[in-house]
Amino acid sequence: MKSKRLITLLLLSLLITPTLLLLYANQSQAQSLSISINPALTHLQITPPGQTTAPLTLENNTDEQLDIKIILKPFHPVGENGAIEYNNQNQTEEKYKKLFSKIIITDNQTPTTSLIIQPRQKRNLKINININHDEKDADYYFSIIFLTNNQLKAENLTRTNIPTQQFKSFQSNPQIQDLDPASKNQKNYSLINAGIAANILLSIGSKHPNGNIQEFSTSPYVNSGPVNFTLRMKNTGNHLYKPTGMILITNMFGQTIGRVDIKPENILAGSIRSLTQIPTLTSTAAKYQELPLDHILWNENFLLGLYTASLTIALSEKGPIYKQSITFFAFPLYALIITILLIVITIYLIIRIKYYIKYIK
C-alpha cells in the first residue's frame, strides 16, 4: 500500500516539475528583450542634387513579437572620445526637420515609421535620402532609433481618470498577467521601453577636410614603458574626416625602434577627438581590452636615452598631411638612484680605505 502511494507521488512530481519549469521559463522570456542592429554606424555622402540608399538590418533575438516605432533624432559629439549627446527633445533644429522630411525608411520597398518584428526575425530595411540641388554644403549627424512601443500603452494608462476599459486592457496585457496574482491588484509598476540606435553621419556637398593637430604630446621624462602619447585632432571644416597615420619612434642613434598605427576615427565638423591606436598583432585580446579610449600606448618596456616620436597623419587619402615630432627622455629612475648610491658608497669606501692605509703607515 505504502509503495503504491510512493509511486503515485513520484509520478505526480515527475509530471508537475517539468510543467512548473516550462511555465517559469515562459514567464522569464516574456519579460526580456534582445535586439540587434547592423551596421551601427553609417557614413553617407551626397553631392546635390542626388540620392543615396543604405541598408540597415534589425533583428529580434527574443521569442516575443516586437512592436517598434522609428524615430529620427539629431545628436552632437560630447567629450573627445566619440560619445554623443542628443539635442534637446523639443528643440529639433529647423535644418534637421527639413532634412528628416527627405529621409524615408523602407521595409520591403514600403515606406514605414513603425514595424512589427516576429520572434527571431531579421528585417532588412533601407534608408533612402533624396537631396535637392539647392541644399547647402553641410554635415548632419543623427540616430535612427528603434523604440519598443510600450510607451504608447503606458501613456494611455497613466492619464488621469483612466477609463475602466483601458485599465482592463492593461490588466489583460500578457506580460502583466504573468505577474504575481497577489500584486496584480496593487498595480505598482514601471514599464520598461527599450530602444536601439544606428548612427548616421551624412555629408552633403564637396568634401575637403580641414583640421589640424590640436595636441601631440607625451611626458618629457619616463622611467619605463609603456609610453603614453596624447593625440588630439581638431576639425575646423564643415565636413567630417577620418584620418590615418602613424607614430614612428627613433632612438638617439637614429634607428627606428617602434611604430604605432593610429586608429582611423571619424572627427565630426567643429569637434576635437582624442585618437587611439590600432591594436597590434602581438596584442592579446586581454591587452586590447585594456587599450585606453583617449590616448595612444607604445608598448615598449625597457627604455634608455633620448627618443624622438614622429607623427605623420593624413586627414584623407588626398591629404593634407600633417607632421610633428616630439622628444622624450627615458631612464629607469630606480636604477639611477641605486647606481648613484653605489658610486657614492664605493667612493666613500675608497676614501676610508686610503685614509686607513695612510693612517697605518
Add this chain to the structure above:
Amino acid sequence: MKKQKYICTILILLYIFIPPSSHAEIKQEENMSIEIEDINLNSGLPTATPKQKPSPLNNNTTEIPIPQPEFNQTFTFNISNLIIDYGIISATNSIYRSNNLSLSGRINNAQINLYQDHPPTSFESNIPIPDTTCDNGSCSQTTAALWENTLTYGFGYRCENITGNTCPQDFNNKNYYRQLSDTSKNEPPQTIITNKQNLNNIQTQIIYKINTSKTQPDSNYINTITYIATPGY
C-alpha cells in the same frame, strides 16, 4: 684638498647620470609642417629606413596604414524585466527591484541613456511618488547621493557594474542613488552607461528604489522608463 677633489668627482658623476631638464623639452609648434599635396599612400612615408627592430604591426613598411573596414558592425542591446513590479507599497518600507542591461558587438564609445515619462503616478488621483532627494537633499538626475534613511521618501535608481566600470563614478559608493530624468519636465535623458574602458561586452544592473511616507495615498502607481542604447561614432 683631496676632499674637494672627491666632492668634485661626485658632482661630475651626478651631472653625468642625472638627465638635464633640457633633454625633456617637447618640440613645439615650429616643428610642425603642413603640406597640402597629393599623396600616394604606397610611396612610403616617412622615408626613414634604418636598421629596424621588428615593428609590432608590419615588419618592413613605414607606409601610412590604409583603413580597413570594421568586421563586426552589429550592435546588440539586451534588457531583462520589461515590467518592474513593485508589489505592495507600504509606508517607510523601502522596496528594491532590479533589471540587467547588456551591450555587445560594436560597442566602442557606446552608451545607454535613461529617462522616465514621469515618476510613478497614481492614475486615479494623479498624485506621484516624488523623485527622491536622498538623505541630505543633494541628489539629482546628474548627481548621486546617499539614500539609506527610511524616513527619506521618493523614487530613485542606482547603477551597479557587473563587468568593467561603465556606470557613472558617483555610483561607486554604496547606497548612492539618483533621480530619473523626467521628460514631462523637459529634463534631458541622462547617460547612465558608457564604454570608457573599450570593453567587448558590457553588463550592468539597475536597482530601483521606492520608499513612501504615511501621507502617500494608497493607490496604483505606474510610470514608463525608457533606455536607449546608442553606438559611438
